[in-house]
Amino acid sequence: MFNDSSTRIAAGLREWIAAAAPGARLPSTRSLVAEYGASPVTVQKALRALASEGLVEARPGVGTFVRAVRAARPSDYGWQTAALGSPPARIPRQPAALRPAANDVIALHSGYPDRELLPERLVRAAFTRAARGDAALSRPPTAGLPELQSWFAAELGEATPAGITPPAPSDVIVLPGSQTGLCSVFRVLVGTGRPLLMESPTFWGAIIAAAREGVEVVPIPSGPGGPDPDALARAFEQTGARAFYAQPNFANPTGAQWTDALTGRVLDVVREHGAFLIEDDWAHEFGIDAQVAPVAARDDGGHVVYLRSLTKSVSPSVRVAAVIARGPARERILADAQAESMYVSGTLQAAALDIVTQPAWRTHLRGLRHQLASRRDLLVRSLAEHVPASHLEAVPQGGLNLWVRLPDDTDLPRLVRACEDDGVLVVSGDEWFPAEPTGAYLRLNYSGPGPSAFPRAAGVIGRHLEH
Known part of the structure; x- marks a missing residue:
């Protein structure tokens, strides 16, 4: 039997590539497994190493090929440095959580649910109907389809206690995704160079939106x-400051959910200072052991500006979200949204409305709760068994992630690279801190593909953490 290390396989393939013509197809993974007496994971590790060296390129569903060497004239874009000048704000690089994952790796890094957790049949049927309807050819109102506005308002209204005026459909602004909403709200309610209070750690998308708008972030430990x-x-x-951004329900990444008492105290603080609470209800459909309790339902004085998205729960292709705000703040956000994107695709809005108003939507959400619970619990058990040095401060009652603390002396970049080399994608928790991180963390997504591989993934993390 051959030495089955990825290094030996990569060395053998380099010799093969040196004698092959550009564009030649490499032997299949199955053939390489048989030739080298290695596991598929080891073979894929060798192929990834060759791809990182620029020797081969993978074409999903087709195979791996020798990369053609192209002699190109070097481009000189130095003139753009003077033309553009210094950027107004340093925008963080693309978060690792958005990296695409190959089929042969265990992906714990992403923030999106696996396809099997989405209402696929509802989505396909809704798009078919929307394509046949008037929405495919009509320009929708700037604030959104009235029926979709009414649905968002009614959803929040269901949680509104007695004595509080529920939101009206006219308070709703439909937007092309919550990221657009965050940028618009930060731009309107805060403004360039002005302070924004923000939970720390928090959603990396909010950190990026704040940087994009030149907002001065003031971290609030959470x-x-x-x-x-x-x-x-x-x-x-x-x-x-006159605004505080927070995720009161199943916060990303900590999973925290505010108690009724904490919600009341935060609202009191916000009101006393004549400020806004920007509530990001990103996990509204992802409750497991607890129901979502929007803070906005307890405020009719215009202090809470509420964001809710359907992208994660319905489909990544359905970039539909809503902002619910009252008074002049709503009018300014609407004007900003109109200037930014004019309106949201009517077809997308019609499809989203179709999905969430079907009786099967509620059935899907009930099943989703059980699926998320089993995945979460499996990953918790796997970490306890294989990564005893890790610490989970609390098992989240909803959301999609575990926020795992590692020993303070952990070399996170080395750990992340070593795990990836072993076919497990994880991401450093540093990306969720708007300032310096307060510890060594990993955010692990339990809603990704292949939950049966969680024990093996935890074993990889534990093994590399020990070295």
Whole structure:
């Protein structure tokens, strides 16, 4: 039997490539497994190493090919440096959570649910009907289809307690995804160079949106129980900020959910300082052991600006979200959204409305709750068994992720690279901190593909953490 290490396989393939013509197809993975007496994972590791060296290129569903060498004249774009000048803000690089994953790896890095957790039949049927309807050829109103506005308002209205005026459909603005909504809200409610209070750690998308708009982020420490309202009050007083961005339900990445008492205290602080709470209800459909309790349902004074997206729960292709705001803030956000994108595709809006108003949507959500629970619990058990040095401060009652703390002396970049070399994609928790990270963390997504591989993935993490 041959030495089955990926290094030996890569060396053998380099000799093969040296004698092959550009564009030649490499032997199949099955053939290489038989030739080298190695596992498919080891063979794929060798192929990834060759791809990183620029020797081969993979074509999904077709095979792996010798990369053709193209002699190209070097381009000189130096003149653009002077033409563009310095950027107004340093935008963070693309988050690792958005990296595409090959089929042969265990992907714990992404923030999106696996396809099997999406209502695929509902989505396909809805798009078919939407393509045949008037929405495919008509320009929708700037604020969104009235029926979809009504649905978003009614969803929040269901949680509104007695004595609080529920939102009206006219309070709703439909947007092309929550990221667009974050940029618009930060631009309108905060403004360039002005302070924005933000939970730390928090959603990397909000950090990027703040950087894009030139907003000065002021981190507010937030743990498994949410932020400290006293620290929030001090930050408002010291900075003069007029907005606080937070995820009160199943926060990304910590999984924290605010208690009723904490919600009341935060609302009091926000009202006392004449400020806004920008509530990102990203995980509305992902409750497991607890129901979502939107803070916006408890406020009719216009202090809470509420964002909710359907992209993660319906389909990544359905970039439909909504902002619910009242008073002049709503009018300014609407004007900004109109200037930014004019309107959201009527076809997308019609398809989204079709999906969420079908009786099967509620059935799907009930099944989703059970699927997420089993995946979460399997990953928790796998970490406890294979990564005993890790610490899970709390098992989240909803959401898609575990926020795992590692020993303080962990070399996170080395760990992430070593895991990837072994076919497990993880991402450093550093990307979720708007300032310096306060510890060594991994955010692990339990809603990705292949949950049966969680024990093996945990074994890889544990093995490399020990070395």
